[in-house]
Structure formats: structure tokens, C-alpha cells
Amino acid sequence: MSSARAAHGPLDLLDPKERPYFDRYGNGLVVVLPPQRPGPSGWGRGGPPHGGAWIHLGADGTARAFTGKVEVGQGTRTALALLVAEELGLPLSSVDLTTGDTDACPWDMGTFGSRSMADAGEHLKMTAAAARAVLCAIAADRLGVAPSDVRLSDGNAWASGAPPVALRDLVKGLRRVEVVGPGVRPRTPTEWTRAGHPAANLAGREVVTGALRYTSDLRLPGMLHGKILFPPSCGATLRKVDLGRAQALPGVTVVHDGELVAVAAPDLLRARAALSAIRAEWTTSPQPSEKEIVDYLRAHPAEGEDTWDVVHHEVGDVEGALASAAVSLHATYTTAYIAHTPMETHAVVAAWDAGRLTVWLGSQTPFRSRDAISDALELSPAQVRVVVPPTGSGFGGKHAAELAVVAARLARAAGHPVRIAYTREEEFSRAYLRPMAVIDVRSGAAKDGTLLAWEFHDLNAGSAAARTPYTVANQKVDNQPAESPLAQGSYRALAATANNFARESHMDELAARVGADPVEYRLRHLDDDRLAAVLRAVAERAGWTARPAGASTPSGSGCGIAVGVEKGGRVATFAEVRVGADRRVEVVRVVTGYECGAIVHPTNLRSQVEGGTVMALGGALFEAIHFENGKILNPKLSEYRVPRFRDVPPIDVVLLDRPDLPSQGAGETPLIALAPAIANAIFDATGVRLRSLPLVPDGTVP
């Protein structure tokens, strides 16, 4: 193997046993979990495809662990490192976790769907447990004891009656690669001494001192700043462009290819000047506006691109049951387009070196981006390296690679590295949005409230959390993608938020119709014990008093509750609101209970639940993108309202630890019961049923 290949190039494209681990990281022991390729029909029997994991133990006593998942502010770096530290009996400071580098990390489909703990957590845990077994065997050999008599703790191997041996001495001089085989037994959560206990997040000191370098902070020698010429509205195409004045500016590089016009200049001010020196004419076509969007989506069904994001579930005879039900209800619920609004806008730096491209990209999908970039530039994937620096959050909004392709093209044309970072206005106008959803629900119940029929149709949000957790004999649940006039894509808890809002609002409407208590009504139909436990815990913590849903005499003060199950997690949320004489809504307090199996990093879990609740508050109450004829009307933070200090009520977080269950994610599911809980509380307070998110765009109940 050439040393050039050893120093550069993606490890994931090589056979697990033939990677130059030791040339890069020094002698030692490597334990590798092999990848699982996608099956012929998508996800194989063992869950989603993955690139495995690997851990290198070197003579410096550090465990270098590699995962394909990335950290974009959700705190999984520390949680994952805790799992490795736990298995190897190492202090957290001796675990060095590498994420988001396609030259060094296992392949991964992307950091979305709350799969970091379920997938990467499991893979790292298994790999570290296998490494522990190998280390115990080496130590046993050296100490003349049985492997089962060796335990690892504080960076040493211990056996009774023998002096401890440091792990660094056990692996000294080795160049040994072990593949994780069957029979690996990770420690059970009840045995955990590091994982499952409070811990500070890694990199905290760099955060509070401003030393942490995000993508937008990177500066390379000779680096230029790029700007892209964007059309004035969706659907506009370039008719004519005059680049002469921009090209005449000193130090300016212009790339023009079809619809793409971009410039690069030695500093941001000159890049802006070059962009405004371009004269462009656009051909526009009429585009749908906000006021007609529901009808437009209904009239424009699309073939699903993502064939896996489909639910078609049908049992029993819904029509028959609806026809004979004593109580029936039809209602439509909608959610608005909203923007991720990450504090750090999309940013990229691209640099070429001898025909190889390195891209530093704030991204949730480094490997998919590597493929997209190499395709667009007609390179092999091995010629592209994607590195994800610390990223100022993603929330599902940082999956695309187009910006990186433009930066790479500018860099190639200019012969210098190029940085592009969106302005806030570009972020709002050019990044994709959370899809708008239209959800139709028809239900039927017996006189005593027992659910008999449930028909649930999701248009344009997706399949997540579309299935009801409630027992209904006759049900039909499906979803249908639509042609969106605005760019739309992934979003934190996207479909689950919409579907859960519709279902949990509707359940409340049914409970009100039959005069049932909202908590009792839900419990009556739940056979998911875990979800029922979370609901009971929240009702108790909130001091819920049994009552019929919705007040017969609206008092201006109200309480609502909702539940949700998604991505392996169970959530219940209680909200109390006050609606003043001026109809202004104030959320007085929130109680959210969450259960996601064995808790790995309780400090961070609490932050995720709290932070997710705050984010959900924006979408529930006031966030909405306004648009007319293809133009976004509020592409500024002064015009698009996100939650601030003044909007945040006390949030009481109840965490239910289940050491007997596998650990699941917490980035999304904690968001999904908040909006219906508030809608239900507003109904309790006023008798007004709000069926569209945001519920109170101007702050008041109509």
C-alpha cells in the first residue's frame, strides 16, 4: 500500500480488514464492525443499511472511535463517547470520537430520523464490547488467569492477585485487526457506571470561549468568498445575463453554466459588489399563493420519490363502521410551511489539491453529499472528501449538497479555495422548508365513546406517526405526497408533528363529543403499556383532574393533554393556557414526559426534550412562511418569528428510564405532542377548536 493512499482516501470504500488503520493512527488494536449493505428491496432484515463502526486502541491509551453519524448540536457526540467509555472502562477523556469525515468514518446514510442512538449507539457499543473481550483475553494471557477473571477499569486491566496492566501496554506494538463476531455481550444498563449518569458535553470549553470553529468560521490561505445569483422567485428561469461588469472587476471569478451564475472574490464585500454588477433578466410563470395552497396541494398529488415513506394500512370495514356509528366526526387539519432557521446558515468551504476535492460542509449527510458532489463533478467518490465541522444546528435542514457543488466549481475555476455562506435572507428563500400538510380525519364511535372507525389521510407530510396507537377495529390510514410549489424537505419531527397534531386534536374532539375525560378516553383505547405509563406520569405530575374534554363554560383558562409514539420513543405533553379578554394566548406551563428506553446521557436528554419543546412551541403557535406567486414574503428574522425568551413557559420534564429496553433517540419525538396539547388547552379555555398550525399566528384566538 502506498503511503499516499495510507494518508488520504476514504476508509469506508476498502475492505474492513484491509484499511490502513495503523499507518494513519499508529500501532495498536483495531476492532471493526463490518458494514451492512442495503438489501435488494431497500432496508434488509437487520434494519437500515449501515457502515459499521471501528475503534482503534493505541499505545497512547486513547480509544479512537469512528462513526458515520454527525454532531450538529444535538449532543450525541458525548452520548456515543459515553457508551464506548463504559464498555472499555475508560474515562470519557480517553475516548476520542471522530464523526463527519468521509475519509475516516464508516459510511452512513445520514443523521436523521433520530437514529444516532439506535444505530450508531448500538454499533459503537457492540464494537467496544468486542474490543473489551479482546483486551481481556490479551490481559488474561499475560497475567496467567482466565479471561473471565479480568475486568477493565480506569484504563487498566485488573485480575485479583496481580498488579494492574495499563491498556496502552496491552496493545503496544500490535497491528491486529479483529472483526466483531457473534456472541458479543455489551454491559447491561443496570451495570453502567459512566453511561446513564450526568456528564458534561465534550467541547464545552471551546464553545464558551468562542474557540470552536464552525464551517462559516474556516479561513484557508488564498480563500475566496463566493456568492450565487438566485432567481427572484420560485420557478423563474434565466433569460438573459450580462456578466461583463462583474468579470471586469479585479480578482473576481465568474462561473456561468445554464441556470448557474456564481462569483468569487477575495473578500465578501467585493463578492457582493460583483454579484450586484450582474445584469440578469428572468422569465417567470404564475405560481400558487398561500391563500389557495390547500386546494392546490389537493389537486396536485405526486408520485412519492421516497417509496419507503408510505403508509397504507387497512383493517376491517371503515365505511360500514362509520355508517353505523352513533357518533361520527369529520375534520381537516393543516400545518404551515415553516423554516428550520438554524442559527448558522448553510455554509461550505471547498478546496482542490492535486485533483482531489475537500469540502467542509455543515451537513447531516456527509456520505450522501460525497456521492452527490462526485456525481455532479464527474469524479469518483474516492476523489472527494467531505468533512463536517461543528455545525450551528440542522433540524433536518442540512441534507443538500448543491451549495458544495457550486463552491467546488468556483474553486476549480479560480484555482483557490472558496467559501460560501448563505445570508439569513438566502437561508429563508433558498433552503427547503418543512412541507405543508393537509390531513383529513373521519371517525366513528359508539354512544359510550368506544372508537369503532378511524380513517386518516395525510397529504404531503409523510408516513411518520400516521398510524394510530389507539385500538380501533376498523381503520384506514394512508398518506399521499403532493407537488409543492415551494422547495420542501426533511424537518425535525416533520410528519410526526403534523399527523400527531391531527390525531390528538381529533381524539380530544371525540372525547368532548361523548363527554369523556381526555386522559381516561386515551387510556381506554391504549394497549401500548409504555405510552400509557408516560401519559399517567405526566397527568400525575401536572396535577390533572378528571373532567369532560372542553369546558361547557369556557373560563379563559384551560388545560390540554396529548400523547405520541414515534421512532421508538413515547411522549406525553400537558399544556396549560390562559386566554385573556383581549383573546391573547399565554402558555402558562408545560409538562412533558418522555421515555426512550435506557437513558445514556441524562443531562443531554433533558436538554433535548426541553429544547425540542421550545422549537415545537414556535411551530405550534406562530411560525409560518408566507408566500405569494412564488415569492417568500417574510425571509427575515424580523418578519419570521421564532421562539424567544419571552415565549418560553416553565417546562417540567419527566424522564422515564427503562434500563430493560434499548436506547432510542430523543431529537424528534419529544416535539410531537405539544401542538395538540396546546390546541386542546385552548379549546378547554375558550370552546374554540383550532385545526391549523400555527394556532395563533397573531397571538390571539379568533
Next chain:
Amino acid sequence: MAPDERGGSARSSPRLRVNGIDHPVALDRDRSLLYVLREELGLTGTKYGCGEGECGACKVLIDGVAVRSCMTPVGEAVGRSITTIEGLADGERLHPVQEAFLEAGAFQCGYCTPGMILAVVALLSRTPHPTDPEVRAGLDGNLCRCGGYLRILEATRNASERLAPTRREAP
């Protein structure tokens, strides 16, 4: 005041005093303080968030007062004392507000944190023992999209206690 103390003599170029160090700076209307800090002085701890003074990610201290550097023409900062997040710690010793943020886990992605910490420093120097509503009002111009507000509130309370301990009655 002598010209030198204002950050530059009549003959030399104007100077910007950042974290105790003077830097020559070109004055023109296009250059915001944020631009000069990040692009010319390489102090990237101060963040761009919106460019219209709505998010607070670009906050720095000018003579101890938190200002939005994206809205501040660099000329307005000449002759005054600017502290960015890089200049807040005393060498290796963190400022009590930085320590409080670390201990409370008052950040997730961390992008808003530099501006947020400086806003808290300015708030506590003005109001050493703020009530929760005073903290909320004082920090309302700083956005945290990860939603860490309640942790930040806790960190602010702890920092307040650390900077100016409440006097306890003798037993």
C-alpha cells in the same frame, strides 16, 4: 483626551482596541464592526446570524455594554474598548459566566453562545441580581434556536450568585 488614547494619532490610521490590543483599521461605511472582527481580525467567535440586529449572535461588549456588531459601523467603535468572547476569560481562567454556562449545560449547538454569554455579562454588570423576568427581558434580543433558554436562565442565576453573592444573615 489625547489622540493616542482615542485609538490613533492624527497621522497614523485609526485603531480599533479589541480585547486590549490595538489594530489599525480602515474606516468606510460598508464595514460593520462584525465584518472587521471576523474577516479582518480573524476573531470568528463573534457570529453572523441575521445581519439586521434580530438574533444577538454578533453581540460584543463596547465599554461594557452589549451591542450588536452587525449593526455597528466600525467607525463608531474606534476609540472605545471592545471585548469579544475571545477576550472574556482571564488567560486560562474562565469568566464566571462562562463557567456557569458550562456547568448548566446552557448550550447545544453553541452557535448563539458567544453572543448570549456577552449579553449575560452586560446584564449582570447592570443588574447584579436580576429577577427571572428581568433576565428574560434582558436577553430577549438573543435567539437560541436549539431552545436552550431555560438552561441559560439557570446559568445566569448561578453566575449572578457567583459574581455577587447574596449576603446571608448571620445565624
